[in-house]
Amino acid sequence: METVITYILLLLTFSSSKALDSKNSTQKTYFEKIELNHETRTMKIFNTKGEDIVNARLGHTLDEMKPQSCPTGNQSPGHICLEWERKARLDLHAYELNTTAKCYNFKWTALGGIDSLIDCFQFSDKEHWYGGGQNVKSSFHFDKGFHKYSPFITGRIGDNNWGNLLKRYFISSRGAALLVDDLSPLHTSLNEKQFCLKAQYDDFAFVNHVRRNLELNYTICTSSNTAILHSKLIEDAMWEGLKKQDFENIDTLITEPIWEITTNAAALNEEKISNLGTDIIQLGFLKLGHIFINEFWQKRIGDFTMDPARFSKFENLIHVLHRRGFKIILTIQPFISTESSSFIDAVKKELLISERSCDHRIPALTRYKSLQAAGVLDPTKLEHSNGY
Ligand SMILES: *[C@@H]1O[C@H](CO)[C@@H](O)[C@H](O)[C@H]1NC(C)=O
Ligand SMILES: *[C@@H]1O[C@H](CO)[C@@H](O)[C@H](O)[C@H]1NC(C)=O
Numbered sequence: 096m097e098t099v100i101t102y103i104l105l106l107l108t109f110s111s112s113k114a115l116d117s118k119n120s121t122q123k124t125y126f127e128k129i130e131l132n133h134e135t136r137t138m139k140i141f142n143t144k145g146e147d148i149v150n151a152r153l154g155h156t157l158d159e160m161k162p163q164s165c166p167t168g169n170q171s172p173g174h175i176c177l178e179w180e181r182k183a184r185l186d187l188h189a190y191e192l193n194t195t196a197k198c199y200n201f202k203w204t205a206l207g208g209i210d211s212l213i214d215c216f217q218f219s220d221k222e223h224w225y226g227g228g229q230n231v232k233s234s235f236h237f238d239k240g241f242h243k244y245s246p247f248i249t250g251r252i253g254d255n256n257w258g259n260l261l262k263r264y265f266i267s268s269r270g271a272a273l274l275v276d277d278l279s280p281l282h283t284s285l286n287e288k289q290f291c292l293k294a295q296y297d298d299f300a301f302v303n304h305v306r307r308n309l310e311l312n313y314t315i316c317t318s319s320n321t322a323i324l325h326s327k328l329i330e331d332a333m334w335e336g337l338k339k340q341d342f343e344n345i346d347t348l349i350t351e352p353i354w355e356i357t358t359n360a361a362a363l364n365e366e367k368i369s370n371l372g373t374d375i376i377q378l379g380f381l382k383l384g385h386i387f388i389n390e391f392w393q394k395r396i397g398d399f400t401m402d403p404a405r406f407s408k409f410e411n412l413i414h415v416l417h418r419r420g421f422k423i424i425l426t427i428q429p430f431i432s433t434e435s436s437s438f439i440d441a442v443k444k445e446l447l448i449s450e451r452s453c454d455h456r457i458p459a460l461t462r463y464k465s466l467q468a469a470g471v472l473d474p475t476k477l478e479h480s481n482g483y
């Protein structure tokens with residue numbers, strides 16, 4: 096009888112461990128906090144409290160199969176390298192931001208046979224995600240939006256998914272942040288609370304001029320404190336390169352009023368601006384703030400000089416307004432009218448954006464507000480222009 100029981104027990108332990116094995120052998124834990132299923136590539140990242148704050152499925156363009164460790168990747172503490180079928184390789188690095196925040200860098204490299212790399216994140220009902228920038232269905236919670244795959248580049252809301260100001264930075268209310276490297280040819284989609292990152296070259300937004308290997312490179316940082324995480328990630332980069340005067344300007348722009356003259360271009364003149372000043376003073380504000388002058392201080396947009404007909408004594412007016420306590424803001428645009436005095440000069444110096452696959456000395460033209468034809472300054476060329 097005893098032997099029978101022992102036998103059954105043995106059988107039980109054997110079969111249950113066998114079951115566990117087959118179920119769990121594909122489930123690996125990395126850096127204590129990342130759980131990755133090798134076959135399905137579902138992933139969870141846990142915070143220090145043991146809550147899963149990132150839920151993802153990696154490698155959508157790969158088949159369900161187990162990876163090998165990389166033949167060339169020297170695995171060291173803080174570095175894991177896995178390779179799927181000679182199709183793609185994943186380098187995973189872990190590091191500490193400071194003792195309260197941990198980061199994991201995921202770098203996918205396509206090795207052959209696939210033309211895109213896709214990782215998707217599932218947003219739960221317990222959290223909100225913020226960031227990216229202005230987008231279609233724009234709401235403060237980025238997770239409420241919806242868009243099909245499109246390149247993560249600036250555009251016009253309505254025609255495109257993303258607006259004018261973008262940053263490859265997303266952060267959740269539960270203390271996870273996602274930062275995508277600038278060199279990844281990033282497309283995004285958002286559907287039913289599933290947010291996908293796709294790296295893919297194309298012939299418009301991300302042209303692979305130098306035949307780089309396709310990469311999807313991003314970093315996930317986690318902390319039990321979202322506020323600390325955000326300030327840690329953003330504070331240094333955000334203020335980089337600003338001078339003391341810039342900080343003072345930002346401060347007054349945020350804390351003091353900005354007054355704009357609502358008049359059509361031709362009617363904007365010194366008298367209007369001076370009168371506005373007088374009107375504002377009568378309102379009795381403690382801080383007068385800024386007078387904001389739209390781009391029609393120029394005769395033609397792109398002249399970058401005051402229209403002499405309407406602003407012959409502008410310097411004098413500025414002194415008066417400064418003495419009264421105002422600050423003056425002039426608007427400038429990167430658009431240079433073909434009729435402006437700067438256009439020919441900018442073409443000669445090749446400072447304007449050119450059409451792709453055209454002679455780069457020929458500028459591309461666009462429309463802007465009332466302008467029929469304008470070139471657009473290419474800021475990446477400005478450094479060669481001796482401070483144009
Ligand atoms: C095996 O996986 C299941 C669920 O995926 C989990 O509940 C269980 O604890 C795991 N067992 C081991 C030994 O890791
Ligand atoms: C981590 O960084 C945050 C934000 O800068 C700071 O408030 C916190 O004290 C830091 N923690 C440690 C242990 O250094």
Ligand SMILES: *[C@@H]1O[C@H](CO)[C@@H](O)[C@H](O)[C@H]1NC(C)=O
Nearest residue numbers: 202275276277278312313314
């Ligand atoms: C991946 O992205 C990080 C962060 O932007 C960057 O520091 C790193 O150099 C990138 N790695 C590669 C191989 O491009």
